Amino acid sequence: MARFRAAAVFSSNMVIQRDKCVKVFGYGRDGDRVTVSFCNNSAFSYVSSERWCVMLPPMPAGGPYEMTVSDGTDTVTFYNVMIGEVWLAGGQSNMELELQNCLNGKQTLEQDKEPNVRFYYTQKNCYMDEKFFADEENTGWSEFNSESAKCWSAVGYFFARELAAKLGVTVGLIGCNWGGTSASYWMSREVLEKDVDTKAYLDDYDTAIAGKSEEELKKEYEDYLAYDKAWFEKSQEVYAKNPKATWEEVCAYCGPNKYPGPLCPLNPFHATALYESMIKRVCPYTIRGFIYYQGETDDNRPKTYFKLFKALIQLWRDDWGDDELPFMFVQLPMHRYEADPDYKHWCLIREAQMRVYETVKNTGIAVIIDCGEFNEIHPKNKLPVGHRLYLQAMHHVYKDNSIDAFGPMYDYHTYGDGAVTVHFKHAENGFEIRGEKGLIGFETAGRDKKFVPAKAIINPDNTITVSADGITEPVYVRYLWTNYSDVALYGGNGLPAAPFRTDFNDDGGEN
DSSP states (O other): OOOEOOOOOTTTTOOTTTTTTTTEEEOOOTTTTEEEEEETTEHHHHHHBBBBEEEOOOOOSEEEEEEEEOOSSSEEEEEEEEEEEEEEESHHHHHOBGGGTTTHHHHHHHHOOOOOOOEEOOOHHHHHHHHHHHHTTTTOOOOOOOOTTSSHHHHHHHEEEHHHHHHTTTEEEEEEEEEEOGGGGOOOOHHHHTTHHHHHHHHHHHHHTTTTTHHHHHHHHHHHHHHHHHHHHHHHHHHHHHHHHHHHHHHHHHOOOOOOOOOOOOOOSSSSTTTTIIIITTTTOSSSSSEOOOOOGGGGGGHHHHHHHHHHHHHHHHHHTOOOOOOOEEEOOOOOOOOOOOHHHHHHHHHHHHHHHHHHHHHHEEOOOOBTTBSSSSOOHHHHHHHHHHHHHHHHTOOOOOOOOOOOEEEEEEEETTTTEEEESSSOOOOOESSSSSSEEEEETTOOOOOEEEEEEEOTOOOOEEEOOSSSSOOEEESOOOOSOOOOOOEEOOOBBBOOESOOGGGGOOO
């Protein structure tokens, strides 16, 4: 029999979403009546299948208030509750990267005073045993101070801080992210099974665990954890002697790296692993929308990412019961490891992300192509990432027409005089060229699709004409179609032009 309690995401210091019907939910004994009183409102519901959900009416921003939840026998009171804006910050390591570890993060922690931002971190545990539920009860919302905010998402914090200052309300963030995760880890089996391409993520897991008992799977994973711990300790010996050691040199000394370990229920790195244990633990807490930074781990199947990402957005919206819940996300920046060739798989991920923005309603895309670091998958400067998500939210969600949220984006192209002229959206304020190399990053090709570096000229009407010696009849144009490059082209507002290619439809629509 379930013990009466509110879901763990409800605690003192929490932020309640303003101007929307608010769901308060939890667990209890079937048939019991649960009453929630908050901000001069009172509502009730009955427990069914050990779950209850009480709906409160929309309320304006304000606070602090108290909320009481009672089943007639037991009463829980939450204190210092604010009504403001609530966003869920999802994704993988670049959303997870902590404020204390980002560029100027320590100064931010010391210098920021009362930013009006609060944070709830969904516990990172994929195995829902007794320890999971005991640990979950110790989670709770926290206010900002130099100690409590160390482990907050840097991207999320910079987004929320700017939003709170602009709107004049408290902004709450629900951190629901984990480094190294595919979008498929945050989705249900039922959704992944609907398409043969997305089902491949399930097949990887099902094949790995087939024929093995729970005890065997557990032992395999525990053996891996011990091996991985010893491997990491030995790797630190290598880097202590040679900070620039190559991956091959490290593995030659330490042995093969076996990350992410054998797939099993204890391992968080497999399809569906974090859906029930993280997303569903905070759903359907009433929110304004999602911010999301992910895609790096899915570069092994880049041609599937459009389907995968689109399905994730729809699933989360379905779970929250709002088909138009805003979804603001980050397009991947430049990245390539020094030892890797230019696989151009990140190009396909970026293209899939742009396609999602162009085809899925109530989405926003933060173009951060200029925010990558060579040989570093975790760029430390998160301030512009949070800022550009803020711009997208202000434009799409809060409908602030004074916000200039976009850099130039490809619109269409025309032909003439041995060149291709590219027309852009969001280029009304012209262009800005940065760096000493001039306007770089453009390529062109004829029908053979043999691309060569091209000369690009900015025209008075804010178009760009692209041509190349030796190509008398250019057909296709690409811009920054590479995993890593310098970025030179910006709009007059200082936001970078988004990468693109014009030969997409010639692939038969394949991403």
